[in-house]
Amino acid sequence: MKAVHFGAGNIGRGFIGLLLSQAGYEVVFADVNEQVVAALKERGEYSVVLAGERRETTVVRGVTALNSNADNEALVRAVAEADLVTTAVGVSVLKHIAGTVAEGIALRLQHSEAKPLHVIACENAIGASSQLKELVYSRLDEENRMRADRSVAFPDAAVDRIVPQQSHKDILKVVVEPFFEWVVEASAMLPGYRPIGGVKYVDRLLPYIERKLFTVNTGHCSAAYMGYLQEYDTIQAAMNDGEVAGHVASVLQETGAVLVKEHGFDAEEHKAYIAKILERFRNPALTDEVSRVGRSPIRKLSPGDRLARPAMKAFEQGLEYRYLARTMAAALLFRAGDDPEAAELQTALQTSGPSETIAKYTGIAPDHPVHREIMEQFELLQNWA
Ligand SMILES: NC(=O)C1=CN([C@@H]2O[C@H](COP(=O)(O)OP(=O)(O)OC[C@H]3O[C@@H](n4cnc5c(N)ncnc54)[C@H](O)[C@@H]3O)[C@@H](O)[C@H]2O)C=CC1
Numbered sequence: 001m002k003a004v005h006f007g008a009g010n011i012g013r014g015f016i017g018l019l020l021s022q023a024g025y026e027v028v029f030a031d032v033n034e035q036v037v038a039a040l041k042e043r044g045e046y047s048v049v050l051a052g053e054r055r056e057t058t059v060v061r062g063v064t065a066l067n068s069n070a071d072n073e074a075l076v077r078a079v080a081e082a083d084l085v086t087t088a089v090g091v092s093v094l095k096h097i098a099g100t101v102a103e104g105i106a107l108r109l110q111h112s113e114a115k116p117l118h119v120i121a122c123e124n125a126i127g128a129s130s131q132l133k134e135l136v137y138s139r140l141d142e143e144n145r146m147r148a149d150r151s152v153a154f155p156d157a158a159v160d161r162i163v164p165q166q167s168h169k170d171i172l173k174v175v176v177e178p179f180f181e182w183v184v185e186a187s188a189m190l191p192g193y194r195p196i197g198g199v200k201y202v203d204r205l206l207p208y209i210e211r212k213l214f215t216v217n218t219g220h221c222s223a224a225y226m227g228y229l230q231e232y233d234t235i236q237a238a239m240n241d242g243e244v245a246g247h248v249a250s251v252l253q254e255t256g257a258v259l260v261k262e263h264g265f266d267a268e269e270h271k272a273y274i275a276k277i278l279e280r281f282r283n284p285a286l287t288d289e290v291s292r293v294g295r296s297p298i299r300k301l302s303p304g305d306r307l308a309r310p311a312m313k314a315f316e317q318g319l320e321y322r323y324l325a326r327t328m329a330a331a332l333l334f335r336a337g338d339d340p341e342a343a344e345l346q347t348a349l350q351t352s353g354p355s356e357t358i359a360k361y362t363g364i365a366p367d368h369p370v371h372r373e374i375m376e377q378f379e380l381l382q383n384w385a
């Protein structure tokens with residue numbers, strides 16, 4: 001069984017590559033980071049360390065890598081021969097890999113009996129595989145699109161494992177939290193698919209991806225944005241501050257009410273899910289930088305993502321959204337590291353002012369009550385920043 005995995009970064013090596021290798025796949029990583037690609041090629045293995053008391057280490061063997069830019073021809077052939085293609089590159093990078101995936105699919109379809117291929121985008125977004133499918137299909141001709149409909153599937157997925165920025169002497173080593181959850185849409189699978197150990201298959205992914213995104217990711221970025229305003233460098237330090245932790249808990253109550261109402265999750269079970277996640281954010285064996293967890297604030301503020309979407313749902317369901325609005329206001333003030341999206345937001349605020357900036361990046365119109373709440377929270381927070 002062969003897998004091509006795009007993105008040999010934190011989640012790629014620390015989660016997806018690990019599970020695929022344990023499931024018996026030969027894994028070819030594709031990345032643009034020449035040093036990582038060269039090291040994977042040369043060594044064919046790397047280690048994953050669990051951030052816990054015992055620091056258990058697993059050596060992931062039987063892997064190699066290709067450079068997505070320089071080795072494109074070989075990568076196209078690898079996609080053509082693969083049983084599985086996975087990605088963890090960032091949802092905004094999918095457009096850059098879609099061409100290679102499309103070329104690989106076109107090549108495999110030249111054989112009349114093309115074997116089934118599953119393409120799973122493991123990104124923090126709703127419908128990431130479906131987004132990738134659209135990008136790939138726009139690069140295939142009509143005949144190949146019709147043939148791909150029969151032998152290529154793009155099941156959506158939700159992936160959850162906190163993997164902070166790594167800084168070890170060994171550039172391939174990756175320290176990850178022990179917890180993981182990978183949920184895949186079973187209804188989209190083609191006949192003959194061999195389940196991967198450790199993956200949970202569900203018929204309807206939406207409740208799972210929304211629960212994950214609106215709890216883990218909404219909560220985490222709330223800690224990052226409020227932590228940044230309080231001048232903390234790490235999530236662990238921010239979560240030790242009662243005010244930040246209280247804010248995160250309030251946000252998760254808001255999103256929890258939406259999730260329970262919309263998807264029928266059991267309220268008590270959801271409370272336990274939140275408690276576990278707050279504990280994971282605090283994991284003292286990890287050092288997770290505010291700059292990583294808050295990265296790409298434009299993506300995080302966008303209409304379908306972890307902040308605007310649950311806030312709008314809360315409004316539509318007659319529920320509370322004040323703390324979500326406060327996180328969105330804080331996201332506008334986030335300037336950690338050299339994040340280009342944070343810089344773009346600062347320019348927008350200076351040139352167009354907060355109201356227009358909120359409308360442009362969240363898609364929420366100025367006369368909407370959620371917009372008005374973000375404005376109010378922004379004015380309150382501005383004095384801190
Ligand atoms: N780190 C985490 O804890 C989690 C991350 N995710 C999601 O996983 C995805 C990846 O995140 P991380 O692994 O943290 O980021 P990362 O930055 O560590 O890894 C991304 C990798 O993609 C590579 N890349 C960039 N452009 C590429 C291209 N054109 N072709 C091939 N590779 C390319 C980068 O060089 C990098 O190695 C994101 O969508 C993120 O939201 C999901 C759950 C947890």
Ligand SMILES: O=P(O)(O)OC[C@H]1O[C@](O)(CO)[C@@H](O)[C@@H]1O
Nearest residue numbers: 124160161162163216217220293
């Ligand atoms: O910021 P991104 O790219 O959505 O991904 C990082 C997020 O992924 C996670 O590490 C796990 O889902 C979150 O804790 C974090 O907020």
